[in-house]
Amino acid sequence: MPVNNIFKKLSVILLLLSLTACGTSPKTNFYLLSSDNDIEKSPDGNISIGIWQIALPELIDRPEIVTKTGPYTIDMADFHRWAGSLENNVTILIAEELSHNLNTGYIVISPWSSYRNLDYQIKVHIREFTGELGGESKLEGAYVILNGKGNKKFLEQSFSLKEKAKGKGYDDLVSAMSQLVIRLSAQISSAVSIQTHKK
Numbered sequence: 484m485p486v487n488n489i490f491k492k493l494s495v496i497l498l499l500l501s502l503t504a505c506g507t508s509p510k511t512n513f514y515l516l517s518s519d520n521d522i523e524k525s526p527d528g529n530i531s532i533g534i535w536q537i538a539l540p541e542l543i544d545r546p547e548i549v550t551k552t553g554p555y556t557i558d559m560a561d562f563h564r565w566a567g568s569l570e571n572n573v574t575i576l577i578a579e580e581l582s583h584n585l586n587t588g589y590i591v592i593s594p595w596s597s598y599r600n601l602d603y604q605i606k607v608h609i610r611e612f613t614g615e616l617g618g619e620s621k622l623e624g625a626y627v628i629l630n631g632k633g634n635k636k637f638l639e640q641s642f643s644l645k646e647k648a649k650g651k652g653y654d655d656l657v658s659a660m661s662q663l664v665i666r667l668s669a670q671i672s673s674a675v676s677i678q679t680h681k682k
Contacts, residue, residue, distance in 0.1 A: 484510070485543045493682065495647075495672055508555070509562045511525055511561075511562045511563075511564060512546065512562060512563050512564070512579050512653065513564055513565070513566035514563065514564070514565060514566060514653065514654070515565070515567075515655045515657075516569075516572050516573060516576050516657065516660060516664055517576065517661055517662040518576065518579060518580060518583075518661065518665055519543055520579070520580070520583045526582060526583075526584055526585075526587050526588045526673065527584035527586060528587035528588075528589075528666075528673070529587065529589065530585050530587045530589060530603070530632070530679060531589035531590075531591075531600065531601045531602045531603075532581060532587070532589065532591070532601065532602065532603045532604070532605060532669065532675070533573045533586075533588070533592075533593060533598075533599070533601045533603070533604045533605070533631075533633075534574060534577060534578050534581070534590065534591070534592050534597050534604075534605050534607075535592075535605065535606045535607070536570065536571075536574055536592060536593050537570055537573050537574045537577070537607050537609060538570060538608075538609070539569060539570050539573065539609055539612060540609070540610065540611070541627075541628070543569065543613065543644065544568075544570055545559070545569075546564045546565055547559040547560050547564055547565075548559065548560045548563045548565060548653060548656070548657075549563060549613070550583055550613075550614055550615055550616050550656065551613050551614065551618075552615070552670065555662075559627055561588050563653040565578040573609070573664055574592055576661070576664050576665070576668070577607065577650050577664060577667070577668045577671070578592055579648075580664070580668030580669070580672070581605075581668055581675070583678065584635075584668065584669060584672035586674055587676060591654065593650060595627075595654050600631060601631035601632075602631050602679075603625070603628055603629065603630065603631060603637075603675060603678070604628075604629040604631065604632075604633045605626060605628055605629070606626065606627045606629070607624065607625075607626045607627075607667075607671075607672060608616040608624045608625050608626070608627075609622065609624040610621070610623050610624045610625075610648055611624070612660070614648070614656045614659060614660055615648075615656075616648070616651055616652070616653070616655075617648055617649050617650065617651035618647070618653070619645050619646070620646045620648065620656065620663055620676070621643075621644070621659050621660075621663075622642070622643075622645075622646075622647050622660075622663035622664065622667060623641075623642065623643045623644070624641070624642060624645045624672075625639060625640060625641040625642065626642065626667075626669045626670075626671055627638075627639045628671075628674055628675060628678060637678050638674055638678065640650065640670070642667055642670060643668060644645060644663050645663075645677070646659040646660070646662045646663050646664050646666075647659065647663045
């Protein structure tokens, strides 16, 4: 058999092998921060709250899930990603938790209509929201509770929360991060309740 033909056949075989390898790349997994709260009945409270869209540090506001691997190193997972915007996910989860904790359906996320009458506006500033696979996740920042028009501050409170993952997988990491947002939401809900009772 001519040498040229041998090389041609080898080239075809190598091409087929490379295409097969590409077809067996790992599946990409997508994750959402979420709560286990069941909606058993419609909320009947009448507190109205506007939540400003939460901004996250640029480092973690990306599709890939970012994990800490050491004091000075991080990893961006190629095949473990957030299902949509993490900023939106955090904002919506806080809104859902406030609705559940305060028993109200009057929760809106910015921007809202100028004619809407609100009892409170809430701004959450997140400085750090990180985690380690099989280790500890951390949520740090501060929140502000304002009056309905947003021109009077009732409370400004910093927070620093930690949660240990129950396993070593990405689902365990996301579960721990979800718990951090849920715990923060509980703090904000308690603060709103205290302000409401002062009126």
